Structure formats: structure tokens, C-alpha cells
Amino acid sequence: MKRIGILGGTFDPPHNGHLLIANEVLHALNLDEIWFMPTNIPPHKKSADLTNNEDRVKMLSLAISNNPSFKLQRIELERDGPSYTYETMRILKEHNPDIHFYFIIGADMVEYLPNWYNIDELVKVVNFVGIKRPGFTFATKYDVTPVEAPQFDVSSSMLRKRFKERRSTMYLLPETVKHYIEEKSLYGPQAGS
Template identity: 40%
Template sequence: MLQVGLMGGTFDPIHYGHLLAAESAREQLGLDEVWFVPSHHPPLKPHAPQASGEQRLEMVFRAIDFQPHFRAMPIELEREGTSFTIDTVAALREQYPEREFAVIIGADRVNDLAQWHRIEELARGVSFIALRRPGVELDCASLPAYLRERLRICDMPQMGVSSTEIRERCAAGRSIRFLVPDKVRQFILRNGLYGA
């Protein structure tokens, strides 16, 4: 069975940190592919994304077009509404029964994993890959046993870049070169995203 990592997020915009995280998980844990799943509106983020779903998906396509093991999946954008992982995984498992899925999360999400929508049901169908992040302490011991046994930890080179920082740099007229793939940078500039 093919092993697929699911990397969800707003990708507002996607940047090299996202790509490095996906490649680290793929390489270290032997995943066949990583699928990037831009969310319509994630339940744990208070504000809607600044770029449209179509623009964010296009940036993902542009960012990963060189990587044969990466795919963009518009499933949450097509569904609209709040993006619950359980609904996405259920739909993907039905569409792709020959694949096993692992949800890739940052270390900061591990601590609230037990509060995710229908988490027990979700954990029966997927495993979780936690990526270490600078300054974030992994508190796996506080997780219920059913989550601890479904969680794998992945190391990745530290890269201090965030979508928030990129949006702020654009708004201030500062360069985002080398923070995002050049095709993404060109798309942001051409479309005047984030005040660029």
C-alpha cells in the first residue's frame, strides 16, 4: 500500500519551510508521496486567509511543480466551509482506498491534538507525523495512549520562516526572495498579494 503524508494548512503563502517539512517527513519516514491540502477555513485559525483559495492553490502548484513526490489536493477548497481533517481523510480514503494516510503536523499542533474534531475516529484511520519546531516543546506524555501510539516524530532542519512574516514583508515592500520559490514570488508580485 502506498504511504501518503497529508500536509494541510492555509499556505497563505506556501514557503520553503513547508516544502522542507514535507520533504523531511517523506524522506525520514519512507512516504511515497506528500499531498498538500490547502484549507478553505481551518477551525483553529481565527482569521480567514488573505489570498483566495484559487490563488493559494495556484501558489502550491507553482511551488511543487519540480517535485515528483508532491501533489496538490483541492479537496477542502472544493468542499468549502470549515475544514475538519476527519472529513478530508474520510473522503480521501474513499477515493483512494489503496493508500495509507499520515497527517503531518507541526510540533505546536501536537499539544492540542487531543482537542481536534472527532479525534478518536480520526486516529483509527490515520497516523500522525509531528515535525520538531524551534522553541516548541513536544508534550507527547500528556496525550492519550491511543494518540501516542499513532504519533511519529520527525526531525527537520530549522528554518525560521512563516507565512505571517512573508505577508508582513510584502506589505512593507521588502523582498521575499529566497523565502518562497521564485514562481510563487512572481505570482505574489504579479497579483499584488499581501500589499506587494
């Protein structure tokens, strides 16, 4: 049975923190691949806040292009309305019954699991993998596999702000993604160097 990790998010933009986490989980759990799954409309955000799907897919494709174990999964972009993990994973499991899925979340989300939509059914479809971070516990009644990863404190919102303010983004995201952002003026008139 194939073992696939799922890393979901808006990836607006994708950054080296996403790649680092994916790589750590891939090797720590000896997975076959990591599927990066950009959300269409996260339940907790407004779609107007997001860069369009085409640009997010292109940035993500550029970010993962040099790792053959990293793949792009577009299922949530092909569905209308808010993206609920349970619905997405149920469909993925129906189409891929021979795959064992591992859903990657940050330590902050481990504590939030009881609030996830249909969580008691979701845990029957996927194994959760939590990335350990200082200041967060793994206090949950749900089974979560902890994975240690080096701390790399970068976020997409921080990067958007840096681009808008024309501050440096060097070493925070792949150069190919940075060039695409600059070319398209995605987060401001001129990107950071």
C-alpha cells in the same frame, strides 16, 4: 499499499519551510508522495482573512512543480464550510482504501491534538507525524511519529507582512511564487525583493 503524507494548511503563501518539512517527512518515512492540501476555511480562521482559493492553488502549484513526489490535493477546496480534518480524511480514505495516510503536523499541534474535532476517530484513519521543534514536547496520549527537520523559522504571516512592508523575501519562498505574488499584488502594492 501506497504510503502518502498529507500536509494541510492555508499556504497563504506557500514557503520554503513547507517544502522543507514535506521533503524531510517524505524521505524519513520512505513515503511514496506528499499531498499538499490547502484548506477552504480552517475552523480557527475567518475566510475573509484568506487570499482567494484560485491564487492559493496557483501559488502552491508553482511551489511544488519541481518535485514529482509532491502533489496538490484539492478536496477541502471542493467542500463548503469549515475544514475539519476528520471529515476530509474519512472521505479521502473512502475514495482511496489502498492508501495508508500520514498526517503531518508541527510540534505545537501535537500538544493540541486532544482539542481536534473527533480526534479519537481520526487516529483510526491516519497516522500522525509530528515535526520536532525546540521548546515543544510530544506529550500526548495519541500515537505520533516524530520526525527531525532542520529549523527554518519562516511563516506565511511573516511573509505577508514583509510583502506589505516591501521588505526582502529572498530565500524564504520559491522565486516562482514570489513572482506570482508580485504580478498579482497579492499582499500589498509592491512585493519584497
